[in-house]
Amino acid sequence: MAGKKYCIGIEGTAHTAGIGIVDEKCGVLANERHAFTTIEGGLIPRELAEHHAEKMPELARAALEKSGIGWGEISCVAFSSGPGIGAPLSVAATTARMLSLLHNKPLVAVNHCVAHIEIAKKKCGSKNPLTLYVSGGNSQVIGLESGRYRVYGETLDIGVGNLLDSFGREIGLGFPAGPEIDRMFFEAEKYVQLPYSVKGMDVNFSGLLTAAKQKIPAENKKDLAFSVMHTAYAMLVEVTERALAHTGKKELLLTGGVASSKALQKMCAEMCAARGVKLNVCPHEFATDNGAMIAWNGMQKFLAGKTVKPEKAVPEQRFRTDAEKVVWI
Numbered sequence: 001m002a003g004k005k006y007c008i009g010i011e012g013t014a015h016t017a018g019i020g021i022v023d024e025k026c027g028v029l030a031n032e033r034h035a036f037t038t039i040e041g042g043l044i045p046r047e048l049a050e051h052h053a054e055k056m057p058e059l060a061r062a063a064l065e066k067s068g069i070g071w072g073e074i075s076c077v078a079f080s081s082g083p084g085i086g087a088p089l090s091v092a093a094t095t096a097r098m099l100s101l102l103h104n105k106p107l108v109a110v111n112h113c114v115a116h117i118e119i120a121k122k123k124c125g126s127k128n129p130l131t132l133y134v135s136g137g138n139s140q141v142i143g144l145e146s147g148r149y150r151v152y153g154e155t156l157d158i159g160v161g162n163l164l165d166s167f168g169r170e171i172g173l174g175f176p177a178g179p180e181i182d183r184m185f186f187e188a189e190k191y192v193q194l195p196y197s198v199k200g201m202d203v204n205f206s207g208l209l210t211a212a213k214q215k216i217p218a219e220n221k222k223d224l225a226f227s228v229m230h231t232a233y234a235m236l237v238e239v240t241e242r243a244l245a246h247t248g249k250k251e252l253l254l255t256g257g258v259a260s261s262k263a264l265q266k267m268c269a270e271m272c273a274a275r276g277v278k279l280n281v282c283p284h285e286f287a288t289d290n291g292a293m294i295a296w297n298g299m300q301k302f303l304a305g306k307t308v309k310p311e312k313a314v315p316e317q318r319f320r321t322d323a324e325k326v327v328w329i
Helices: 045-067 086-103 112-124 160-170 178-185 206-215 221-247 262-275 291-303
Strands: 006-011 016-023 028-035 076-082 107-111 130-134 139-145 148-154 251-255 278-281
Touching (some): 006 045, 016 045, 016 086, 028 291, 076 086, 076 291, 107 112, 112 130, 112 148, 112 278, 112 291, 130 221, 139 221, 160 206, 178 262
Parallel strands (some): 251 278
Antiparallel strands (some): 006 016, 016 028, 130 139, 139 148
């Protein structure tokens, strides 16, 4: 391993505390994580921060043990700067600053959304795709253009994962509800009419959620769950197809926690087949929030010389995807 470079990445934007270690070719040596869950549903910032603060030390130890390397071989420390929930973001940033100062390692601040795209591109062998990035807090259609990841369309209110979890809580599902609703999608018998809200290249999910809540007493839960998911995904696929037509890109990359949805994969595959576009889906291990994706984009930025001083390593809750200058490509 002599001469190789390694980055340790710390993820802490929302419910998942994660620490990963990668080399300069995105070989993943470790990808340890622990997700906050609750039977009642919902994320309380203070509880997330407490969870992350408790789990980070043991995750760091486990990642280093699994990687087989020591701090002397680590080249840099990366952390999820944002976007995300303030309290857990602060834990990630504090952990990164502490490790950087303790072991005298350069610090790299990583945009969580960009990290999702970069590791998905690497693991799927994608070169210049249009990306549909869907997660609990984010839903964006993104493409690299003129040195930045441009957002062609996005949610104007809540992320699609937030929609599914909020609806799931209303019908008695725990957190996260998405996987269970995905199963119900394929067992439903009918579609229940719900609002379909596309505004140009952007989408709205809150009206859909409100209407679905009102129909819970009168409708079969599986039928309603299918209808919520189908309507939300149809909205996303519509704006994604329009972005493909606009950009002329011949590849669609699906990433983010909701990318693991078999229903969404099916609908995207049907659209891509009709357009003659290749569909790549990020592997589940790297599609959901994880430390390896932070480590990989951290490595890319470190090799490009884009580091930050410890006093500047602070959370940016509204760190937009298109605010990051892509200097590593």
